Structures are given as structure tokens and as C-alpha cells.
Amino acid sequence: MAGQTLYDKLWQQHLVKERDDGTALIYIDRQLLHEVTSPQAFEGLRIAGRQPWRLDANLATPDHNVPTTVKERAEGNTGIKDPVSLIQVQTLDDNCDAFGIEEFRINDPRQGIVHVVGPEQGATLPGMTVVCGDSHTATHGAFAALAHGIGTSEVEHVLATQCLLAQKMKNMQVRVEGTLGQGVTAKDVVLAIIGEIGTAGGTGYAIEFAGSAIQSLTMEGRMTVCNMAIEAGARVGLIAVDDTTIDYLAGRPFAPTAEQWEAAVADWRQLVSDADAAFDKVVTIAAESIEPQVSWGTSPEMVTGVSGEVPDPAQAADDTARTGITRALEYMGLAPRQKITDIRLDKVFIGSCTNSRIEDLREAAKVARGRKVADSVQLAMVVPGSGLVKRQAEQEGLDKVFIEAGFEWREPGCSMCLAMNADKLGAGEHCASTSNRNFEGRQGYGGRTHLVSPAMAAAAAIAGHFVDVRSFDSTTARQEA
Amino acid sequence: MQKFERLEGLVAPMDRANVDTDLIIPKQFLKSIKRTGFGVNLFDELRYLDEGQPGQDVSQRPLNPDFVLNQPRYQGAKVLLARRNFGCGSSREHAPWALEDFGFRVVIAPSFADIFYNNAFKNGILLITLGEDQVDRLFAEVHANEGYCLDVDLEHQRVTTPSGEILEFEVDAFRKHCLLEGLDDIGITLQDEDAIAAFESRHRAARPWLFREPAKA
Numbered sequence: 001m002a003g004q005t006l007y008d009k010l011w012q013q014h015l016v017k018e019r020d021d022g023t024a025l026i027y028i029d030r031q032l033l034h035e036v037t038s039p040q041a042f043e044g045l046r047i048a049g050r051q052p053w054r055l056d057a058n059l060a061t062p063d064h065n066v067p068t069t070v071k072e073r074a075e076g077n078t079g080i081k082d083p084v085s086l087i088q089v090q091t092l093d094d095n096c097d098a099f100g101i102e103e104f105r106i107n108d109p110r111q112g113i114v115h116v117v118g119p120e121q122g123a124t125l126p127g128m129t130v131v132c133g134d135s136h137t138a139t140h141g142a143f144a145a146l147a148h149g150i151g152t153s154e155v156e157h158v159l160a161t162q163c164l165l166a167q168k169m170k171n172m173q174v175r176v177e178g179t180l181g182q183g184v185t186a187k188d189v190v191l192a193i194i195g196e197i198g199t200a201g202g203t204g205y206a207i208e209f210a211g212s213a214i215q216s217l218t219m220e221g222r223m224t225v226c227n228m229a230i231e232a233g234a235r236v237g238l239i240a241v242d243d244t245t246i247d248y249l250a251g252r253p254f255a256p257t258a259e260q261w262e263a264a265v266a267d268w269r270q271l272v273s274d275a276d277a278a279f280d281k282v283v284t285i286a287a288e289s290i291e292p293q294v295s296w297g298t299s300p301e302m303v304t305g306v307s308g309e310v311p312d313p314a315q316a317a318d319d320t321a322r323t324g325i326t327r328a329l330e331y332m333g334l335a336p337r338q339k340i341t342d343i344r345l346d347k348v349f350i351g352s353c354t355n356s357r358i359e360d361l362r363e364a365a366k367v368a369r370g371r372k373v374a375d376s377v378q379l380a381m382v383v384p385g386s387g388l389v390k391r392q393a394e395q396e397g398l399d400k401v402f403i404e405a406g407f408e409w410r411e412p413g414c415s416m417c418l419a420m421n422a423d424k425l426g427a428g429e430h431c432a433s434t435s436n437r438n439f440e441g442r443q444g445y446g447g448r449t450h451l452v453s454p455a456m457a458a459a460a461a462i463a464g465h466f467v468d469v470r471s472f473d474s475t476t477a478r479q480e481a
Numbered sequence: 482m483q484k485f486e487r488l489e490g491l492v493a494p495m496d497r498a499n500v501d502t503d504l505i506i507p508k509q510f511l512k513s514i515k516r517t518g519f520g521v522n523l524f525d526e527l528r529y530l531d532e533g534q535p536g537q538d539v540s541q542r543p544l545n546p547d548f549v550l551n552q553p554r555y556q557g558a559k560v561l562l563a564r565r566n567f568g569c570g571s572s573r574e575h576a577p578w579a580l581e582d583f584g585f586r587v588v589i590a591p592s593f594a595d596i597f598y599n600n601a602f603k604n605g606i607l608l609i610t611l612g613e614d615q616v617d618r619l620f621a622e623v624h625a626n627e628g629y630c631l632d633v634d635l636e637h638q639r640v641t642t643p644s645g646e647i648l649e650f651e652v653d654a655f656r657k658h659c660l661l662e663g664l665d666d667i668g669i670t671l672q673d674e675d676a677i678a679a680f681e682s683r684h685r686a687a688r689p690w691l692f693r694e695p696a697k698a
């Protein structure tokens with residue numbers, strides 16, 4: 001019998017019941033909650049007179065609507081000026097109080113973007129099933145946890161039953177083999193993968209990312225890759241457990257200690273695909289072929305290397321693709337065959353659950369140190385993923401590096417990733433963004449998003465247009481302090 | 482959940498691939514804590530010429546006359562015809578809530594994004610996957626014929642065109658059953674309460690660290 005994939009093992013370990021029609025009940029170990037997709041779920045529980053099945057499986061924090069400016073944040077919930085946003089955050093607080101769910105509130109130092117907070121607390125552990133009413137829950141798969149983004153009805157279902165109704169997915173393996181070039185990061189890897197397989201390439205699959213280039217990534221980098229599995233169409237992204245995973249978890253608040261730690265580690269070591277496991281689809285990419293990536297269109301698959309150019313619709317493969325490219329170029333205000341490095345930026349956003357962890361901030365700071373944001377850039381902002389990331393960055397002096405270079409240093413939250421709070425693009429503005437979606441209007445009505453890595457975003461802020469970080473260091477002098 | 486058995490409805494065409502959930506319902510409308518009332522903001526950025534805000538009176542807003550759902554011939558449509566990878570992007574259930582609230586009970590496309598697919602069925606919307614060729618043909622027929630209606634029969638898993646052509650479709654048995662009966666998933670799952678509790682105690686015994694309370698800060 002062929003061996004099992006990592007996904008098969010996780011599925012097996014959580015299977016409560018399988019129905020004849022292939023639907024299964026799987027047990028959920030951890031549910032993360034935020035203010036946007038939970039109110040209707042709690043309301044549903046109340047209407048039906050149901051109680052949560054297991055309180056300690058849940059952990060909540062507001063992130064999407066919270067202001068990121070220091071002054072507003074100092075005021076707590078009252079600093080939320082938009083009354084509708086305020087109600088949503090208050091509703092989460094009230095629901096967590098009423099049902100007895102642990103919540104990191106707006107000014108708790110542990111508050112942050114759910115997908116940064118869970119791993120940072122050790123609330124995401126290898127071998128868990130993790131759900132959240134948010135598609136970027138795929139992030140947690142970096143820990144060999146089976147993590148699904150779910151809808152609000154499913155949030156309610158998990159609250160009430162501790163189970164999710166699911167159907168087994170197919171197995172895909174994406175192997176990135178070789179050594180990543182200097183200046184090429186996890187973000188470039190995942191954008192290149194999406195460029196290769198397309199935004200629907202992973203639909204119906206759980207994608208396991210493997211290969212030497214993936215193994216060489218830190219946990220932060222692995223989370224960046226798994227985070228964007230959803231942009232490749234897959235609900236689930238996974239990476240096998242190794243020493244990097246285990247070292248990251250030691251000492252985290254929710255992680256096991258003492259003898260339990262030993263037993264857990266022994267168990268976690270099994271969370272790898274067997275050598276003879278069969279995948280339904282395997283895609284292999286050479287790490288050396290990946291250069292820093294920049295998205296030019298309105299879908300994450302519309303991406304190319306920084307040395308490349310915007311495509312010409314005339315060369316499109318079929319009619320649907322041609323219309324898609326034409327529409328995207330029109331929305332983005334770009335011309336066919338325009339060079340990527342000729343795209344000028346109005347705003348720069350470093351943050352989001354894709355790239356707001358300490359390592360991301362370090363990489364951006366490395367580029368920004370001793371330099372200045374270009375005058376033509378109206379706003380360059382850095383938004384740490386959590387209060388703890390912010391504190392760590394400040395201990396390392398990164399906040400000063402950013403501030404001296406002309407970046408704004410903000411409080412943690414989703415911020416301009418989706419612009420539900422006050423941080424937005426204006427119509428027609430181009431933004432170099434470390435987030436994960438470049439859909440029309442995503443960062444503000446009429447806004448134009450280009451997805452890049454933190455280092456590329458920082459370099460673009462300084463140059464005022466996209467530049468290749470690999471050559472940037474030697475060609476752009478730093479100012480003497 | 483509203484039952485779905487059979488429906489004969491006017492078809493509206495949404496001729497673009499990769500329609501994402503941000504396009505179906507932009508994020509400013511996600512601030513509501515209710516499940517209803519999203520229909521007036523369905524496809525908000527395409528439908529209106531200005532930027533919409535939650536709670537606004539939409540009757541005062543300038544409509545985009547070119548947008549398909551604003552054209553008189555598609556008023557009252559119940560079936561949305563779409564292109565590949567419909568519903569990609571975020572997991573927001575507001576997307577199916579908006580479609581349903583607007584009056585769509587069926588979406589036909591060559592493919593759908595996974596999370597959206599789940600969410601739609603849980604809200605009484607039937608998603609029908611047909612081949613690219615079949616969808617192409619339906620687009621041509623809808624464009625050519627004003628008042629074009631389809632007869633959608635979930636029980637027999639078929640769509641009948643005005644000319645009497647029958648297109649068969651697949652749907653998994655559990656989703657079909659829930660939709661036909663209008664059943665609530667939670668109620669069905671709780672029938673297995675004992676199995677869940679038994680699983681939970683085995684799981685806890687085997688991997689107690691998954692059930693830990695956090696260390697006090």
C-alpha cells in the first residue's frame with residue numbers, strides 16, 4: 001500500500017465520521033475568531049438556543065476594523081471613528097464575554113491579525129485542525145496543521161459542534177528545489193507559484209509545499225507561502241514538520257511543556273508525507289529561476305519578475321484571457337509592454353497576514369536603513385502584525401529606521417490590506433503592497449495594488465518606482481547618519 | 482435554510498472570469514452584523530458610478546447604465562450565468578448572502594472557488610457546474626434572446642433551455658439532500674453528538690497537548 005501524504009494523516013487523525021456520500025465530519029482543535037465573520041454566527045447560536053461545544057478551543061481578537069494610528073488606538077474601542085466598525089468590534093467583545101471565550105482585545109499587547117497571533121501564541125500547533133472565518137487561515141498550515149478558511153455558517157457549525165463538514169481534497173505537491181537567490185524571499189516564491197499554476201490551479205486540492213528551498217525558509221517565510229495557498233485556489237496549504245517548526249514553538253504560551261512537550265515532539269515528527277506517498281499532482285519549480293516578483297494586474301496570477309514587462313493582450317492564449325488582460329490593464333492604468341520598473345508608486349504598504357512578522361520588518365528595514373522615501377510617494381506605512389511583533393521591532397530599533405526614512409510606524413491590524421478601517425488608497429493610486437490580493441478596489445475604491453515582498457516594497461518606496469532589490473543595494477547610496 | 486426544488490427563472494449574464502468576492506460585495510458592507518440587506522450592494526462597484534457606503538439610501542445613487550444587472554431586460558433575474566473560477570477570494574459569506582438577497586437562487590459557471598461553493602449551498606443557492614462549451618453556448622443564447630429563461634430541476638439534476646435542450650449536472654448527494662429539504666447542517670451534525678463526544682475523549686487521551694489552556698501571562 002502506498003504511503004500517506006501529510007494531508008492524509010491529518011485528515012485521518014481528525015475523522016469523526018464519514019458518510020456514504022463522501023462527506024465527513026472532522027474534529028476541530030482550534031477556532032480563531034475575529035469581528036467580521038463571527039457576529040452572525042453568535043447570533044445564530046442565540047436564536048437556536050445553543051451553547052459552544054468547547055470554549056477553550058476558541059481564541060478571538062479584533063483585527064480588520066481596528067485603527068492603526070497611535071492616537072486613535074490609545075483611546076481603545078472609542079478610537080474607532082466609523083460607527084459601523086465600532087459596533088462590529090464591540091459585538092465581538094460582547095459575544096466573547098457572554099459566551100466565555102478568550103479574547104485579546106484592541107489594546108491587549110497580544111492583539112493582532114489572527115493569523116499572526118495564533119502561531120505567535122503557540123495556539124496553532126502541528127497536528128491540529130485550525131479553522132477561522134477567513135480564507136487566509138491557510139497560513140497555519142506552515143506548522144503541519146490542517147487549517148481551513150471557512151464561512152460564517154461554518155463558524156457557527158464549529159462553535160456548536162466542534163466539527164466541520166468537509167470533503168476530502170485531492171493531494172498536490174509543489175516542490176521548490178534548489179537555492180533561492182539573494183534578495184529572493186518567500187513572498188517571491190509563492191507569487192511565482194501562483195503565476196505558474198494560476199489562481200484556480202489549486203482548486204479542490206490541499207497543497208503541500210516541499211523541496212529544499214521551502215525547507216530552507218524560516219517559520220515566518222513558510223507562513224507567507226502557506227498564507228497565499230488560497231490565492232492559488234487551495235483552501236489548505238501545508239509544510240511538513242522539521243527542527244525549524246519545533247524550535248519556533250518551544251516556550252510559546254499555548255505550547256506544551258515538560259513531559260508533554262517530549263511526547264508532543266515525538267508525535268509531531270510523524271507529520272511528514274511518507275516517502276512513497278502518492279500525490280494527484282506534482283509541480284516542480286527551480287528556485288534559481290525565481291526573481292523578485294511584482295503583480296501588474298487585478299488577480300494574483302497576473303504577476304511577473306521585476307525585470308519583466310506588462311503583457312500585451314494581443315499575445316493572450318484565448319479570448320477570456322485577452323479580455324481579462326485588457327480589462328486589468330485598463331483598471332491598472334498600464335500600457336502593454338510597459339517595463340515593471342517604470343511603474344511609479346503613490347503609496348507603499350508593508351503589513352498584512354502575509355508579511356507583517358518580525359522577519360518581514362527586518363528585511364524591509366535593511367533596505368530602508370539610512371535612506372529616504374521618495375518625495376513622490378505620499379504615504380509609506382509599516383503596520384506590524386501584532387502588538388508583540390511591534391514590541392520586538394521596537395526593541396531592535398526598527399521603528400526608528402522606518403521613521404527616519406520617512407515611513408509611518410503604525411499599530412497592529414489588517415489596515416490597508418483590505419481597507420476596512422481608515423487606511424485606504426485613493427482612486428487611481430498605485431501601491432506597492434506586501435499583502436495578498438490585488439483585486440479591483442481591494443485597498444480602496446479605484447486603488448491599484450501591486451503585490452511584492454517587504455524588501456521590494458521598501459526599495460520601491462525609496463526609489464518612487466519598482467526597482468530590483470538585488471541591484472538596489474549597490475547602486476543606491478545610503479545617507480550618512 | 483430556504484428549500485430549493487425547481488425553478489424557472491430569467492437568466493442574467495456576467496461575462497468575466499475570476500469574479501472575486503470583493504467584486505460581489507465590497508468590504509465596506511462587511512461591517513454589518515446582520516445576515517440580510519446585502520442585495521442592494523451586490524456588485525456595488527460595477528452597479529453604481531459612485532463609491533457606496535453601508536446604510537446609504539441607494540435610490541439616490543447614480544447607476545452604471547452599462548452594467549448588465551441594470552439593463553431593463555435582466556430585471557428580476559434569478560439565474561446568474563458566469564465564467565470560470567466564480568467566487569474566488571475571501572471566505573466572506575456576505576457574497577452568497579448578497580446574491581440571495583438580490584434574488585439569485587442559481588449560478589451557472591464552468592468552475593467555482595471552493596469556499597464560495599460551500600457557502601452558497603449553505604444559503605440555499607444552487608451552483609451548477611457545466612462545461613466551458615455549454616456555458617459559451619448559454620452566453621450566446623442569453624445575449625441573442627431577450628427574456629431568456631432556464632428551467633432548473635435539482636431533483637433530476639438538469640437544466641432545460643427554452644428550446645427544450647437538456648443539460649445534466651452533477652451535485653453531491655448530501656448537498657442536494659440538504660437543499661431539497663431546506664435542512665440546517667448543525668441540526669444534522671448534532672444527531673451525531675455521541676460520536677463526536679467519543680471521538681473527543683479518545684483524541685484528548687492520545688494528544689492531551691491539543692487541549693491545553695495557555696500558560697498565564
Ligand code: SF4
Pocket residue numbers: 063064113114115134136352353354413414417418435436
Ligand atoms: S491582513 Fe488582510 S488578508 Fe490577512 S486577515 Fe487581515 S484582511 Fe484578511
